[in-house]
Amino acid sequence: MENTQKEQSKKSKFITAGFFAFSLAIVAVIAILEFGGEQDRHLDNIVFHVPFLAAAIGCFLLALLCETLKYSFLLQHRGYDRKKSLGFTCAVIGKYYDNLTPAGAGGQGFQMYHLNQNGCDSGTSGGLPIIGFLGLQFAFVIIAILTMILGANYLGDLVVIRVTAIVGLVFYAFIPVCIVIFAIAPRPLEAIVGWGTRLLGRMHILKHPETTTEKAIGSLRSYTDAMHGFWKDRKQTFLVLFLSLVYQAALMAMPYFVLHFFGADIGFRSCFCRVVYIYCAMAIIFTPGNSGAAEASFYMVFNNLSGGAIFWGMLVWRALCYYSWIVLGAIIQLVQRPHRKKHLKEQQTSE
Numbered sequence: 266m267e268n269t270q271k272e273q274s275k276k277s278k279f280i281t282a283g284f285f286a287f288s289l290a291i292v293a294v295i296a297i298l299e300f301g302g303e304q305d306r307h308l309d310n311i312v313f314h315v316p317f318l319a320a321a322i323g324c325f326l327l328a329l330l331c332e333t334l335k336y337s338f339l340l341q342h343r344g345y346d347r348k349k350s351l352g353f354t355c356a357v358i359g360k361y362y363d364n365l366t367p368a369g370a371g372g373q374g375f376q377m378y379h380l381n382q383n384g385c386d387s388g389t390s391g392g393l394p395i396i397g398f399l400g401l402q403f404a405f406v407i408i409a410i411l412t413m414i415l416g417a418n419y420l421g422d423l424v425v426i427r428v429t430a431i432v433g434l435v436f437y438a439f440i441p442v443c444i445v446i447f448a449i450a451p452r453p454l455e456a457i458v459g460w461g462t463r464l465l466g467r468m469h470i471l472k473h474p475e476t477t478t479e480k481a482i483g484s485l486r487s488y489t490d491a492m493h494g495f496w497k498d499r500k501q502t503f504l505v506l507f508l509s510l511v512y513q514a515a516l517m518a519m520p521y522f523v524l525h526f527f528g529a530d531i532g533f534r535s536c537f538c539r540v541v542y543i544y545c546a547m548a549i550i551f552t553p554g555n556s557g558a559a560e561a562s563f564y565m566v567f568n569n570l571s572g573g574a575i576f577w578g579m580l581v582w583r584a585l586c587y588y589s590w591i592v593l594g595a596i597i598q599l600v601q602r603p604h605r606k607k608h609l610k611e612q613q614t615s616e
């Protein structure tokens with residue numbers, strides 16, 4: 266058993282390293298395309314606008330604050346108001362593992378473990394990460410649908426991004442839509458899921474369709490159970506959805522300030538809508554942090570900007586919206602390590 270876990274861990278690290286190497290290769294290609302010997306695109310020839318960088322950092326801090334407040338409010342709602350820092354650590358750990366795991370959805374399990382380690386009951390530990398995750402899902406779907414209705418013209422003739430964004434939004438909205446359907450009509454949806462997994466089994470895409478069906482339906486039930494209690498409290502529902510919307514809006518607004526820091530000339534609404542399309546397009550790429558897809562999509566959408574803003578803006582944007590979570594998460598992991606060891610010793614002693 267231990268050997269199997271070690272092999273899986275090594276395989277996971279190897280795959281992650283491969284994804285990051287691919288991301289670096291994409292960045293290198295973009296650098297070659299962007300500069301190509303043109304001296305006016307180098308950093309020495311760019312006029313920096315520092316207040317815009319401060320605003321971009323402010324977008325990241327606002328997103329962090331929204332996630333912290335969301336989990337702090339949910340914890341307080343369940344009687345854990347004395348655990349002041351737990352909302353912050355839960356938010357960061359979730360984003361840390363989301364950015365390191367395939368499909369960007371690995372943070373929930375680690376959040377559950379973290380909450381349980383810090384004295385939360387099983388219902389709270391299991392339910393809060395699901396509510397937090399679904400809040401962000403619903404918030405992004407709302408913003409994306411509004412953007413595609415009201416801001417489609419800002420994307421120009423980028424058909425590839427437009428199509429991949431629509432497909433990506435369908436993927437992204439799949440879980441929220443299934444949860445709503447499951448809450449209204451669970452049996453028909455269970456039948457559809459069973460039919461789909463059996464079909465994939467006959468096509469030799471899934472090895473164990475019955476097991477996959479059970480896991481999928483079990484996950485839908487867990488999500489739906491968590492949402493039932495959540496929807497009953499209107500104040501809680503409104504606050505979580507509001508904070509999730511602000512979080513998503515802050516991330517979508519960040520590139521506007523980053524690009525203006527490097528002297529780019531682009532309107533806020535145009536930039537915001539383009540970024541929403543980028544995030545939708547990224548949703549179909551199942552890699553840690555959507556490595557490579559984010560950089561390539563960013564370059565395709567903003568490659569008409571003058572000077573070197575596009576390349577350097579892309580690097581700063583990724584540093585703020587992606588690597589900042591990883592750095593914060595790594596720090597918290599180091600700080601929490603002694604606490605985890607102490608908790609494990611106490612568990613072993615009690616057993």
